[in-house]
Amino acid sequence: MGLNGVYITLELAEGLCAKRIDSMIADVASKDIFSKLDEVDLKLRMKAKTHGHCTIKYMPAQSSVNDIRAYCKELEVKTGRKIDFLCVDYLDLIMPSGVKVSAENVFIKDKFVSEELRNLSKELNVLFVTASQLGRSAQDEIEFDHSHIAGGLSKIMTADNVFAIYTSRSMRERGKYQLQLLKTRNSGGVGSKIDLDYNPETLRIFDSSDGGEQPQRQSAPQPSGNDIMSRIKTASKIVEPEELSPLQKIKVDVKGSQLKALLGELKGN
Structure with missing residues (x-):
């Protein structure tokens, strides 16, 4: 309890x-x-x-x-x-x-x-x-x-154990405190420093969230050859060429004949 x-x-x-x-x-x-x-x-x-x-x-x-x-x-x-x-x-x-x-x-x-x-x-x-x-x-x-x-x-x-609490103005603004071990009778931790987080609103000091191991990202599984081919087949579409109207054909022929005449004049000059 x-x-x-x-x-x-x-x-x-x-x-x-x-x-x-x-x-x-x-x-x-x-x-x-x-x-x-x-x-x-x-x-x-x-x-x-x-x-x-x-x-x-x-x-x-x-x-x-x-x-x-x-x-x-x-x-x-x-x-x-x-x-x-x-x-x-x-x-x-x-x-x-x-x-x-x-x-x-x-x-x-x-x-x-x-x-x-x-x-x-x-x-x-x-x-x-x-x-x-x-x-x-x-x-x-x-x-x-x-x-x-x-x-x-x-x-x-x-x-048996003596800790010094250190902080500065910049550390308080970032919500940080530090414990410095001055004496430990039953361990070899003398001289060690422990960084802690501080909440100025609740006045609570707790374990720091910095310095911890970052969670490893799991890499996505590599797709197989069959998966790639199936994706290509489903995503690819054959587009049929559009049939040109008679008016569009006439315009193309006219522009083509004008281009040939222009090239002939350039060669003659």
């Missing part, structure tokens, strides 16, 4: 997050959500029959990992549904719960938060996804590396 998950937002309101997710699932532009409310509701109900549940929860910035842990366990008890994935938006707004760290020491703060979130994902046995901002040095860059992530290597060392 699909996966059940929790989306923790520490920045946007729950209603705005729900609107964006509904737009992606229903494939309806965000600006048309309320004008096409019945259509969106029908599509979401149809999806719910074969998919799991996603719960959106707003928490204030500077919340701790213990707050997230308490909410997830309370939700499992109330609904009776096991959480399969957890998404936190986003890591930079969380404070560590096990130790007091100065907000100015970003490296140490992110190190403790990353480790606590990883421990939480292991404790709940869920797929965990979060995000982080890039530093100022990455604004004019085309290819990213570990130094461009705000907070430094403390997040990179704890994560």
Whole structure:
């Protein structure tokens, strides 16, 4: 029946997050959500029959990992549904719960938060996804590396997989995004790039349609000799010459005699 998950937002309101997710699932532009409310509701109900549940929860910035842990366990008890994935938006707004760290020491703060979130994902046995901002040095860059992530290597060392999302003005106009693999713990994909398509109306990113194998055209069967002869026979028609009228014969004879006289005069001269 699909996966059940929790989306923790520490920045946007729950209603705005729900609107964006509904737009992606229903494939309806965000600006048309309320004008096409019945259509969106029908599509979401149809999806719910074969998919799991996603719960959106707003928490204030500077919340701790213990707050997230308490909410997830309370939700499992109330609904009776096991959480399969957890998404936190986003890591930079969380404070560590096990130790007091100065907000100015970003490296140490992110190190403790990353480790606590990883421990939480292991404790709940869920797929965990979060995000982080890039530093100022990455604004004019085309290819990213570990130094461009705000907070430094403390997040990179704890994560299993790290993806950087790149786009430019020209790419957005063409509806393109790019994933750059900065770290993959269990594969050799570091340095790889994945091109994706982007719908600016629904804010949905999906597999790119470019670069795929073009379907091979099937060549038409060659006609045999008998087929060619039969086509020639059916298409060819013998046209009988039309019988000239007496008037047309007289005109032809007159023009012919005049031509002979003209040629004789030329020879005489």
